Amino acid sequence: MVEARGTIMPEFVTRFAPSPTGLLHLGHAYSALTAHEAARAAGGRFILRIEDIDRTRCKPEFEAAIYEDLAWLGVDWAEPVRRQSDHFADYDAALRRLIDRNLVYRCFRTRKELLDDIARAPHLGAGGPEGLAYFGAALPQDAEQAMLDAGAPFAWRLSIAAARGALKGAYDALFFTEEDLDGGARREVKATPEIFGDAVIARKDLGTSYHLAAVHDDALEGVTHVIRGEDLRAAAHLHRLLQALLGYPAPTYRHHRLITDEGGRRLAKRDRAATLRALRESGVSADDVKRRLGFTD
Secondary structure, three states: OOOEOOOEEEEOOEEOOOOOOOOOOOHHHHHHHHHHHHHHHHHOOEEEEEEEOOOOOOOOOHHHHHHHHHHHOOOOOOEEEEEEEHHHHHHHHHHHHHOOOOEEEEOOOOOHHHHHHHHHOOHHHEEOOEEEEOOOOOOOOOHHHHOOOOOOOOEEEEOOHHHHOOOOOOOOHOOEEOOOOOOOOOOEEEEEHHHHHHOOEEOOOOOOHHHHHHHHHHHHOOEEEEEEHHHHHHHHHHHHHHHHOOOOOOOEEEOOOOOOOOOOOOOOOOHHHHHHHHHHHOOHHHHHHHHHHOOOO
């Protein structure tokens, strides 16, 4: 906690949470530096989190490269670093709380089956922030048990209908706070998590999702400010609902621009020429990168 004008204020805590599925590029550098500079300006803490729940695509060598690249940029972080793959039991416990309240259901439908359902009944779904936004319901108990006995894969979906019922009038009153990147103007944004449909928050073969794990860890690590790219602005709507259902505090959100290539396309990990390692090996300095991204001392 810090004191401001005689009032005890919560410490400013933010984070950078990359997934080690490839090498960091200029877009990651911009995000990390933006959050790091915000923490420094506020006299707060900067946390590094490794979001490696995708055990197929995440590799130890990419995690090692994250530490190397950030250190090269002059970014330091609080220890210890939380690696999500070490904490599946935590996410399972959060999921279990939702299961026990009948807020989620098992969905056994494949994408093709979902599209067929929607074709027959268009009100079931539409386009959402992550593509298909589907609204469904649990199977009858005997049918669900038959699918489980057969070992059928499934996803846990968060039921918007059940969430509305649980929160009652508070559902329509949900909002999240967003502020300018420099911490200036603040605004309350009405949360509309239904734009995701009944979002997938866990799968049988993957104990959690980005949404559930990120919301849990932000609460656990005391994150007060979530600073991330504008491509994740929509996620705040769903995260605010999960925070309300799980009794987690709501952080303030800041969303920054995305770094693009010469053609205006968002950088991706396949853009090897823009990786920090490639730039470093070509003789580019960390200060060069910072100046290119608009960070100057």
